[in-house]
Amino acid sequence: MRFCPFAQRACIILAAKNVKHEIVNINLKKKPEWFFEKSPLGKVPSIELDGQIMSESLVICDYLDEVYPDPPLHPADPWRKGQDRMFLEIFGKVTGAMYKVYFSRGDQDILSKGFTDIQAGLDPFEAELTKRNTKFFGGDKPGMLDYMIWPWMERLPVAQKFGGERALPENCYPKLFSWMEDMKQDPAVKATYLSPETHYKYLLTSISGSPDYDMQV
């Protein structure tokens, strides 16, 4: 699904590794029969290889990193690799909260809770990037952690549009905001990038109950 942040994760890694692939988009509201035959979980993203299916974005991306090791995206040191995976767990707060914000339908309590969670998810990232004192979490190039959080960071301006008074104050994340500008220059990010305007336009169709999966971008 062209606007799904989880699917985007897989597309970014495929681009970063220059893996030849074919993309088949799915109508998530009306999943085709053949999809369930192939993928019992019925989830996107799924990758197919020799008739076998693998689902779950993080599992797929780690698999791709193992079989296409150039460039390696995880830290070579197991402890640092584990720390990055731990940060991904923390980021789970943001992915859930962003949906809350999108679908808050003007409910100020839900909106407020959503932004509190987004902040709770982002604060450790701002602190960590400051501590690492590198351009990206992966060092001077984006690594797995950078790429795995990117789809939601790309959509952060959209969440802000919904935020009203609860939106995050500008410049509250100086490191992350500068990181975002750097990420936008990365070829793998560029390959899948959609503007906040496009995300917003799609999202309005989704909120209306009839997501326009085929929307022109």
Added chain:
Amino acid sequence: MRFCPFAQRACIILAAKNVKHEIVNINLKKKPEWFFEKSPLGKVPSIELDGQIMSESLVICDYLDEVYPDPPLHPADPWRKGQDRMFLEIFGKVTGAMYKVYFSRGDQDILSKGFTDIQAGLDPFEAELTKRNTKFFGGDKPGMLDYMIWPWMERLPVAQKFGGERALPENCYPKLFSWMEDMKQDPAVKATYLSPETHYKYLLTSISGSPDYDMQV
């Protein structure tokens, strides 16, 4: 926390790998100040090495598997490793549903939903073990997938006690039930095993609102 299934995951892997370690238990209802200073997530299990902390049971166990490769617990083939991790995601249905069952407090709808989810989580495992036609998911010895689902399988008889008419019919999972008997013979499982009676006894204190973390076993 001695009765926490997530913490048990880490203890099983430490036992499977013969890693020298010290266990510090935490009162989860009254987490000590020093714990937050060490572990910002404030979660168990956490491991400490040279003053640094790593949290999240799966992250910890994968880390331990990398730095203590004997015996290796993941399949060597990246695709099979990915398939096992995907199955772990499916198992997430069971871990959440089991809490629902425990804390259903006689609400038949919650109980019913809980057992439906437990079944939805276990059915693919019964099918997969049949398909693999091996003693364990890992082959003739338990692998990471076996160990990661074990703490909830150890507690399955406890969920059954709460189930009444909704409990899973006996022998509905012949492969998994025979797998459970085999797992109980594994030294790493034995090292952390608690009986259903002990789990049940603890759980009653937890449901009452005053979990007895120091209960004699």
